[in-house]
Amino acid sequence: MRKKIKPYIMLIPVMVFILGIFIVGIVSGLLQSFGYFPAIGLKTLTLQYYKDVLSSPSFIRALRFSFSTSFISSLVAVVLGVLFSYLLLYDRRRKGGPLVNIYKVPIIVPHTIAALLIFILFTQSGWVARLMYHLGFIEDMKYFKPLIFDRQGLGVIMAYVWKGLPFITLVTFDILRSVENKYAKTAANLGANHFQVFWYILLPLILPTVASGFIIIFAFSFGAFEIPYLLGPSTPKALPILSYIHYNSVNLADRPYAMVINMCIALCGFITVGLYVLTFQFIKKYNNQ
Amino acid sequence: MAIIYLKNINKSYDNKVVLKDINLIINEGQLVVLLGPSGSGKTTLLHGIAGMIDFDQGDIFFGDQLMNHVSIDKRNAVLVDQNLLLFPHMTVESNIAFGLKMRRVKKSVIKQKVDELIRLLELEGHEKKYPNELSGGQMQRVAIARALAIEPEVLLLDEPFSKLDIMLRKNMQEFVRALQKKLNITLIMVTHDQEEALSMADQVALLLYGEIKQYASPNEIYEKPVSKEVADFFGVRNYFEGKIIDGEFHSPLGRFSTHLSDCEKITFMFRPEQISFGEKQKDSIEGIVKRRVYSGDKVMYTIDVRDFEIYVSSFIHKDFKVGEEVALQANFDKAVYFI
Amino acid sequence: MRVKWIIKYIILTGLLFPLLMMIGWSITSGWSWPSLIPQGFTFRAYSYVLEPTTGVFKILINSMILSIVVTALTLLVSIPAARAIAFYDFKGKSVVKVLILLPLIVPMLTVAMGVHLRFIQVGLANTFWGVVLIHVIPGIPYGVKILLNVFELNGNKIETHARILGASPLQVIRYVTLPLITPGLIIAGSIIYIASFSQYFITFLIGGGRIVTYAMFLFPFVESGDRTMASALSIVFILSITLVLFITEKIVGNFYEKSSRYYV
Numbered sequence: 027m028r029k030k031i032k033p034y035i036m037l038i039p040v041m042v043f044i045l046g047i048f049i050v051g052i053v054s055g056l057l058q059s060f061g062y063f064p065a066i067g068l069k070t071l072t073l074q075y076y077k078d079v080l081s082s083p084s085f086i087r088a089l090r091f092s093f094s095t096s097f098i099s100s101l102v103a104v105v106l107g108v109l110f111s112y113l114l115l116y117d118r119r120r121k122g123g124p125l126v127n128i129y130k131v132p133i134i135v136p137h138t139i140a141a142l143l144i145f146i147l148f149t150q151s152g153w154v155a156r157l158m159y160h161l162g163f164i165e166d167m168k169y170f171k172p173l174i175f176d177r178q179g180l181g182v183i184m185a186y187v188w189k190g191l192p193f194i195t196l197v198t199f200d201i202l203r204s205v206e207n208k209y210a211k212t213a214a215n216l217g218a219n220h221f222q223v224f225w226y227i228l229l230p231l232i233l234p235t236v237a238s239g240f241i242i243i244f245a246f247s248f249g250a251f252e253i254p255y256l257l258g259p260s261t262p263k264a265l266p267i268l269s270y271i272h273y274n275s276v277n278l279a280d281r282p283y284a285m286v287i288n289m290c291i292a293l294c295g296f297i298t299v300g301l302y303v304l305t306f307q308f309i310k311k312y313n314n315q
Numbered sequence: 316m317a318i319i320y321l322k323n324i325n326k327s328y329d330n331k332v333v334l335k336d337i338n339l340i341i342n343e344g345q346l347v348v349l350l351g352p353s354g355s356g357k358t359t360l361l362h363g364i365a366g367m368i369d370f371d372q373g374d375i376f377f378g379d380q381l382m383n384h385v386s387i388d389k390r391n392a393v394l395v396d397q398n399l400l401l402f403p404h405m406t407v408e409s410n411i412a413f414g415l416k417m418r419r420v421k422k423s424v425i426k427q428k429v430d431e432l433i434r435l436l437e438l439e440g441h442e443k444k445y446p447n448e449l450s451g452g453q454m455q456r457v458a459i460a461r462a463l464a465i466e467p468e469v470l471l472l473d474e475p476f477s478k479l480d481i482m483l484r485k486n487m488q489e490f491v492r493a494l495q496k497k498l499n500i501t502l503i504m505v506t507h508d509q510e511e512a513l514s515m516a517d518q519v520a521l522l523l524y525g526e527i528k529q530y531a532s533p534n535e536i537y538e539k540p541v542s543k544e545v546a547d548f549f550g551v552r553n554y555f556e557g558k559i560i561d562g563e564f565h566s567p568l569g570r571f572s573t574h575l576s577d578c579e580k581i582t583f584m585f586r587p588e589q590i591s592f593g594e595k596q597k598d599s600i601e602g603i604v605k606r607r608v609y610s611g612d613k614v615m616y617t618i619d620v621r622d623f624e625i626y627v628s629s630f631i632h633k634d635f636k637v638g639e640e641v642a643l644q645a646n647f648d649k650a651v652y653f654i
Numbered sequence: 655m656r657v658k659w660i661i662k663y664i665i666l667t668g669l670l671f672p673l674l675m676m677i678g679w680s681i682t683s684g685w686s687w688p689s690l691i692p693q694g695f696t697f698r699a700y701s702y703v704l705e706p707t708t709g710v711f712k713i714l715i716n717s718m719i720l721s722i723v724v725t726a727l728t729l730l731v732s733i734p735a736a737r738a739i740a741f742y743d744f745k746g747k748s749v750v751k752v753l754i755l756l757p758l759i760v761p762m763l764t765v766a767m768g769v770h771l772r773f774i775q776v777g778l779a780n781t782f783w784g785v786v787l788i789h790v791i792p793g794i795p796y797g798v799k800i801l802l803n804v805f806e807l808n809g810n811k812i813e814t815h816a817r818i819l820g821a822s823p824l825q826v827i828r829y830v831t832l833p834l835i836t837p838g839l840i841i842a843g844s845i846i847y848i849a850s851f852s853q854y855f856i857t858f859l860i861g862g863g864r865i866v867t868y869a870m871f872l873f874p875f876v877e878s879g880d881r882t883m884a885s886a887l888s889i890v891f892i893l894s895i896t897l898v899l900f901i902t903e904k905i906v907g908n909f910y911e912k913s914s915r916y917y918v
Contacts, residue, residue, distance in 0.1 A: 033742035055768030136852030249761020
């Protein structure tokens with residue numbers, strides 16, 4: 027009997043946080059999004075807020091902006107991150123060296139500072155504009171099309187790529203190395219060239235890790251405030267910023283709108299995970315060795 | 316398929332010599348076993364033939380073609396690792412088809428070849444399975460099929476059966492031997508198991524400390540070892556040194572008649588089973604039982620003879636106790652000797 | 655091979671060059687258009703950061719204390735949870751696993767806005783402990799997952815063995831469990847510390863501006879585009895993280911090395 031209860035007792039501390047803060051937070055938000063907000067006297071459940079938000083053009087624009095910046099930045103980070111991981115592997119076999127660690131620096135740099143770096147490089151008076159001027163591409167800074175605060179969110183994308191790329195490299199490098207050690211020579215021995223070894227053996231075998239890395243950085247960038255706030259355009263706004271504007275409104279009755287947006291952000295994360303689970307169902311077949 | 320010729324191969328790791336002056340000719344369609352204890356360099360040699368590592372010195376020829384600088388993916392010498400290393404994310408079919416797919420062979424041709432190999436290696440019904448759904452013997456056969464698919468110049472097997480249990484191992488040994496003869500492929504196999512080597516090989520190369528000590532047929536290497544080292548490896552325990560005068564072998568153990576002609580120094584060697592217990596008579600060696608180790612089908616005795624220890628194994632369960640006096644018979648006429 | 659080499663260094667440059675620029679900005683007294691390299695040199699921005707009267711240094715220290723508390727608390731709740739998942743079979747295990755990983759997917763913005771009102775109601779809003787509690791949430795998935803891997807890798811046979819040999823439960827923890835999981839603790843602890851130290855939005859929301867962490871202090875400088883000050887503050891930020899990670903690894907690493915020599 028004691029043995030049966032023991033794991034639950036060990037889980038109590040963590041569950042205090044998960045249920046007591048995390049789940050309470052989500053459920054409170056969910057209730058408010060349906061208009062249940064006793065603090066200001068709203069007690070009836072309604073779908074009105076969802077209807078309002080989902081039909082508002084600014085929300086649709088924000089959704090599109092957030093989705094495209096997050097998706098593109100995560101995709102680029104994953105492709106380059108895996109590529110870099112592969113190149114490092116190649117490097118290590120020859121000499122090794124400090125490269126293996128120095129690339130990790132951006133991982134400990136917070137998003138706020140990542141935004142600053144992009145800002146320094148890409149404003150109209152930024153370093154890239156100066157370089158263009160010296161190379162004779164532009165005559166004055168006013169001709170440099172700034173890559174931040176732009177409607178496509180290039181600055182936002184660059185900042186997320188800068189943060190995401192080394193993260194992906196970090197999570198894939200060890201597994202890539204072990205898979206390479208194990209199977210690369212066998213595949214080459216059967217006639218596969220370098221590219222074929224990577225494409226048919228290494229990549230498929232690290233794909234689950236790569237995909238979960240993608241989900242983590244995608245879900246994060248979709249719901250994070252700092253970078254789109256510091257580098258994004260004033261319109262369209264990213265979803266988290268739109269949400270915060272509603273939340274911070276003097277009129278407390280606007281809060282349910284913020285909660286609706288928050289729920290949409292969370293839902294998008296869940297959908298990604300759902301897709302992941304569906305796609306990788308078949309991997310179980312060979313992965314439970 | 317071609318004659319494989321290894322010429323003056325040398326290899327060291329960190330100043331440690333792993334392979335020393337290896338010379339070896341492997342004829343077309345032969346099954347050659349590289350036999351040796353762990354650390355003897357046999358796996359290194361196999362990896363070098365496959366192109367997985369470079370030798371420091373020496374040449375590899377397949378036929379009249381120098382292979383030293385032919386890269387691993389072009390060499391057509393396929394190694395089946397002892398861990399098999401089937402690709403876990405591919406079905407049996409895809410694993411077998413892999414090499415052909417990499418060579419961009421037409422799909423219909425691949426299909427035909429894979430079907431043929433599935434039949435040949437008795438893998439029918441497992442085509443769509445993933446490696447982790449297979450038994451040890453099936454995985455083994457898939458690995459061999461995958462290697463055979465590209466019709467290699469030579470098939471290399473590294474301790475192929477070491478992970479199988481004893482019954483399955485015997486089956487697979489026979490299966491591989493039969494397959495090799497049927498397809499008439501050149502096959503080089505590495506093992507540390509002398510029984511496996513002797514039962515499967517056309518030729519056995521014994522490697523000790525990175526050198527080939529003897530390269531001969533199983534029969535010859537077992538019956539006529541060229542040195543004490545080789546004899547030791549194949550289980551000889553007793554060596555009698557002495558000289559022959561007038562058809563008599565003089566040794567510290569006594570005098571024994573032989574038809575050999577006179578000689579100053581000669582060593583006779585006997586396996587434990589070549590010495591038997593008998594009655595006291597002219598040529599017998601008398602001693603006292605010192606140790607007795609029972610091992611199921613036979614009993615191994617250590618007999619004290621003056622200052623010598625003689626090892627005798629006996630199938631008959633006429634039991635001798637430790638401390639008992641016994642007489643031993645050894646036939647010096649039929650024994651193998653070094654001069 | 656040349657192409658591979660070039661691509662590798664392009665990516666590396668992309669990652670490191672912006673940091674170099676930032677270092678340049680933090681020590682320049684003037685760097686106007688169109689110069690490519692800083693024109694003057696000064697430590698003014700750094701002296702502002704370290705000057706006691708400005709209070710920046712105090713914010714930095716307080717911030718570090720807060721994140722250390724967060725890290726300790728997160729690890730403390732993660733260890734038993736990871737053990738339970740690694741060594742026990744119980745009903746609802748898969749639900750528990752999903753719940754624990756969920757904070758990786760659900761943004762903290764959603765959680766913090768949702769729970770804000772409750773925090774106000776119970777008096778946790780605008781307090782040190784309120785901020786600590788909300789910071790623990792994003793660290794939990796990392797803490798539990800990494801320690802879970804460590805436990806699963808080591809198994810509990812060694813611990814059982816120690817018990818059989820007569821060690822008390824406390825001795826087992828001190829001499830067996832701790833040394834075994836120390837590398838995992840360092841990695842998980844580092845991630846949790848960095849995440850907490852970097853949090854801006856949820857600190858700002860739950861702390862209500864009363865609890866000012868270093869990340870919050872930095873934010874307006876970046877927002878206003880004050881490149882020199884923001885750069886200097888950022889470099890101090892990064893150095894402080896590096897320092898903490900370095901010290902941890904040294905202290906704990908020493909302990910680990912010694913104990914592993916004798917006990918593992």
